[in-house]
Amino acid sequence: MLASCGDGKSSGSGSGSGSKSEVIAIAADPLEYINPLNENGSPGIQIAMAMFAPLVTTDPETGKLQNVMADSVTPDKTSQTWTIKLKAGNTFQNGQPLTAKDYVDSWNMTAMGSNAWKNNGFFSKVDGYDALNPPTPDGATPKPTAVKTLSGLKQIDDLTFSVKLKVPFSQFGLTLQYLGLAPLPEEVRKNPDAYKRKPIGNGPFKLAADWNAGDDIKLAKWDGYKGPLVPQADEITYRFIANADTAYNEFLAGNVDFVDVPSTKVKSFKTDAPDQWVTSISSGANYLVIPAWDPRFKNPKLRHAFSEAIDRKAFADLVGLSEPAKGLVAPDMAGYRDNACKYCDFDATKAKQLLQEAGGFSGPLNINYNTSSATGQIFAEAIGNMLRQNLGLTVKYTGKQGSEITELADSHKLDGLRFSGWGHDYPSIEDYLTPMFKSNGDANFAQYANPALDAVLAKGDAEPDPEKAIKLYQQAEDIALEDMPLIPLYTKSNAYLHSAKIEPRVSKFVGVSALWATFN
C-alpha cells in the first residue's frame, strides 16, 4: 500500500497523462452539504470517507483495528473511560494543526440536541449526554441548554482527550472508526452553515473546484494526508444520478468508472459487463419481524414453526445474490457462527409439529410490505405462500409506505409480520445484538425485551478481552434465537461494476471500495 503511492503521482497538476482519475456514480439525489457530524446517509458518509479521516479504521487485509488519526486508544480496566491520544503533526486542509480540542469541541456541538445534527445519537453512551438533551414536550422547540459540554469528554493535553461512558462498553474502540465522528476545524465550528459547500477535512481528498447546488463533487488528492491507507487516485468525481438504472446505463456507455448494481439488474449484470463486476460478501442481514407486543405470537414454538416452514434457499434465490441466513448476524463479522440457528433449516414436518405444540394459529396471518420497494409485494407473497402451504395458515397481505409501517409498529398498532434489515455501523456482532434485541434498542423492530439477554449483553460490554466478549455476545444471540423475535431470512451481497481502468479494493472485512481502487 505505502509503496504504491509514490508511482505516477502528478500531485494535482490536472490532466497530465499520468494522472489517475475516476468517476464514481452515486445513485442518490445530490447532497446539499458536507458535514460528517450531521450525516448518516450512505452517500454523505461515502464523500466524508474521501475528505475526512477517522480516528481508527479496520485494516482491509486483516480485519484488525488500525490507528489513523489516533496514536493510541486505551480503555481503563473497566472499559468505561477511554483515553485517545492523537498522532502529532496532522493538520486540517486549511493548515491548522489537528488537536484534541478539535475533537472535543466538534463532539460537544453534535451532542447538543438543539443543533439537531444527525449523529447526535452516537453520544448517548457518553456521560453527560442527558444534560445536553433534556426531554422536550411534544411540539416544543428544543432550546440550547445551559450546559454546553459533555461532562464525560475531557481534553487532557493538546493531543490527548478522554471519554467517560455512562456504563462500561468494551466495543467503544471499534465505534471510533465511524466517519460521522470526524472533527471540524475551528473556523467551521464557529459558523457551520457558511461551510456547508466548502468543507475543510483532514482526509486524503479535498474539493478540487467550487461546489454549487446540483453539481457533481470533484475532489483532488490532498498531500497533507499522511496515511495509513493512502488511496491511489489523484482525482475523483462523484456524480449524482438519482435513478439507479440510469446510473447503470451511464456505466455501460463508459461515462462512469464505478456504479452499484441496482436491484433490477441483479440477474443481468454479469452478462452486461463481463469481467467488470465485483461482489461484496454481505451488506448486513435481513429478517421477518414478529411483533413482541402481540399475544397471538407469544409462544416461541409458534415462532420456530414459522421459521422452520420457510425454505430459505428458495427465498434467497428469489432475492438474488443472496445466501440463506444461518443466524442473526452478518457472515462477515468476527463471531459469526454458521450453525447458530437451530430452527433455520427448512423442515415442513417439524414446522407442523411445532405449530401443533404451540396450539395452532387462529385467524388470518397478515404480512405487511413496503409499497415503495419494487420487490416488497413479491417477497411478502413468497413468504406467505410458504407459511400457507407448509403450515396451512390463511395469509393476507397489506402494502403500506415504509415510514407508515414503522410508525404503526412503534405505537403497537401494526397487525402481523413485516420485513426488516440491518447493517452494522462498526464491525462487531454487538452492533447487531444491541440495536435489535436489547430492551429499547435503537432498532428493536419487534419491541422485544428479555432481561436475561440484556444482562448477557451488559456482561459482554464490560468484558475487556475481545475473545471473551464475543463468547458473551454469542450467548445473547442464542437467547434471541430461542425467543426468535426476528426470524433470520437471508444475507445479501452487493454487486458493483467497474471500468477496465480501475480495480476496486475488495475486502472480506470492509466490503468493496472505489475510493481505494488500484489503477491499471
Next chain:
Amino acid sequence: MIRFILRRALAAVPIGVLVTLGVFALVFAMPGDPLRELAGDKPIPAAVLAAKRAQYHLDDPFIVQYLLSMKDILTGHFGTTFAGADIADQLRLRIPVTLKLTLLANAVQWTLGLFFGIYAGFKRNGWVDRSLLLATLVLLAVPGLVAYFAAQYLFGVELKWFPVSGVLEGFPRSYLLPALVIGVLGFAGLARLLRTSIVETVNADFVKTARAKGLGEQRVLWRHILPNALLPVVTFIGLDLAGMFGGAIITESIFNLPGLGQFMFQAIKLKEGGVVVLLSTLAFISFILINLLIDLLYGVLDPRVRNV
C-alpha cells in the same frame, strides 16, 4: 382587453386557494412521518426529531401549517427543504431546466403534429393518414418508462448519438433525446386531432362559399380552413404545455435532468407539504397564464369570440 385580463386574474385567486389547499391536504393525509422517511432505517434521537419537527412546523395543526406555507410563498421566504437544500436556489437551478425541456419537447411535438396532421387532413385515407392511425395506436400503447429507457439505451449507450443522462453537455444537446422521445410519443394525438378538425372544416359551408366565390386554393387553405381547424388544436396544445410546466417527473428522473419534476417527486416522497404546495402554485400560475394566452389567441383566430 385589460379588463378581461384583470377579470381572469381575479377569478384565478379563489381557484388558486382551493387548489393549493387541496394539494396540501392530500400531502398532509399521506401516511407516514416525513422525518422518518428522510432518516431511512437509522434511528433518530428524540431531541433531533423534536428540533426538526419544530423547524418545519410539523407539530402544528393542518390549517396553521398551510397558512405558514402560503405566507412563506407569498413573502418569498422559501426556506430550506428537509434535506437542507435552499429552496430559492433550487428554483433558480431547476426552472430553466424544466423550461428548456418543455419548450424543446413541445417544439418537436408541434412540428411533427402539425405537419402530419395537416398532410393527413388533406390527403385523407392516403398512406400517411393510415400510418398515422397505426402510429397513434402503437405510441399510445407504449408506456413512457419503457420508451425512455429503450431510447436511452439505444441512442445513448449503444449508438452514442446523445448523452445518456445529465445536463453536463448543456442546451440543446443534453435535452435533445428526452425532448425527442416526449415529442414522438405525444405528436400522434395532436396530429389525429388536427386531421379530424381539418376534415370537418374542409366540408363546412363557409369553405364551399369561399370556393364558390372563386378564391384560390392557397387562400382557402390559409385564410379559411386552417384558422378554423386550428381552434380545438390550440386548446389541446395549451393544456399540454401547461401540464408539462409542472415538470416531467418520469423523464427528468430517467434522464437525470434536475428540473421541477424531480424536485416535486422528492418532495412528495418525503411528504414535504410546503415544497409540494410551492411547486403546485407555480404550476397553477403557469397554467392560468397559458390559458389566458390561449383565450387571447382564440380571439385572433376567431373574431366571434374576441374579448375586448
